[in-house]
Structure formats: C-alpha cells, structure tokens
Amino acid sequence: MNKEKTKEIIKPGWHKLIDKAYAITDMLSFAEIKDITTNHSMLQIHFDSALDNSQQYVLDCISYKIERESAKICEECGLNGFRRKDILHSPCLCTVCYTIQYNEKMESVSPQVTNQEPQ
Numbered sequence: 001m002n003k004e005k006t007k008e009i010i011k012p013g014w015h016k017l018i019d020k021a022y023a024i025t026d027m028l029s030f031a032e033i034k035d036i037t038t039n040h041s042m043l044q045i046h047f048d049s050a051l052d053n054s055q056q057y058v059l060d061c062i063s064y065k066i067e068r069e070s071a072k073i074c075e076e077c078g079l080n081g082f083r084r085k086d087i088l089h090s091p092c093l094c095t096v097c098y099t100i101q102y103n104e105k106m107e108s109v110s111p112q113v114t115n116q117e118p119q
C-alpha cells in the first residue's frame with residue numbers, strides 16, 4: 001500500500017501523521033510500511049517485521065507513538081481533538097467537527113421539529 005492510496009482511506013485530519021510515518025521510513029533503512037489501518041479510532045502503522053530485535057523495538061515504539069498522537073488529533077481536520085464516546089465507533093474529533101457530527105446524528109434520529117401546534 002502506498003501513501004496516496006492510504007490517504008484515500010484515512011480521514012484528512014490524520015494525513016500529516018501518515019506523512020510522518022513515511023518520512024521515518026525514508027530515514028530508517030529497516031522500516032518498511034506494510035499497511036496503515038485504524039483500530040478503536042486510532043491510527044495504526046503496521047511495519048514489516050524487522051529481523052533484529054532492537055530494530056523491531058524501534059518500529060514498535062514508532063507505531064505506538066503515532067497511535068497515541070492520533071488519539072489527540074481530530075481525524076476530520078487535524079486540530080486538537082479527543083475520542084467522542086457518544087458517537088458510534090468513538091471518532092477522535094475537535095469541538096467543531098464533533099458538533100457537526102453530533103447534530104447530523106440527532107437530526108437523523110429526531111422527529112421533524114416544526115413551529116406548528118399539534119392538532
């Protein structure tokens with residue numbers, strides 16, 4: 001999977017984290033990205049396994065660090081956010097994106113509101 005294909009799947013707020021992961025692979029000869037997915041609304045970088053234990057440790061630390069960062073970055077816009085447990089799948093959102101999604105959700109489940117008195 002390449003960087004552009006990954007960005008088609010992952011929401012735009014996390015694209016900088018994807019760039020960061022690929023920048024790391026440019027610096028470390030043993031770091032090769034196998035896949036990028038989301039798990040529990042956090043970004044997961046999957047590296048090819050390294051042959052060397054210390055190299056594997058470095059790769060695991062990088063994955064962990066990026067995962068923790070994604071838990072604090074709005075997946076829609078990239079501002080500071082946190083996981084919103086009252087929306088299905090607990091997306092990580094800033095206040096503005098959260099409000100938009102929350103309103104959309106409420107509009108889809110609420111009866112139509114009108115200013116007419118009930119008949």
Ligand SMILES: [Zn+2]
Nearest residue numbers: 074077094097
């Ligand atoms: Zn946002």
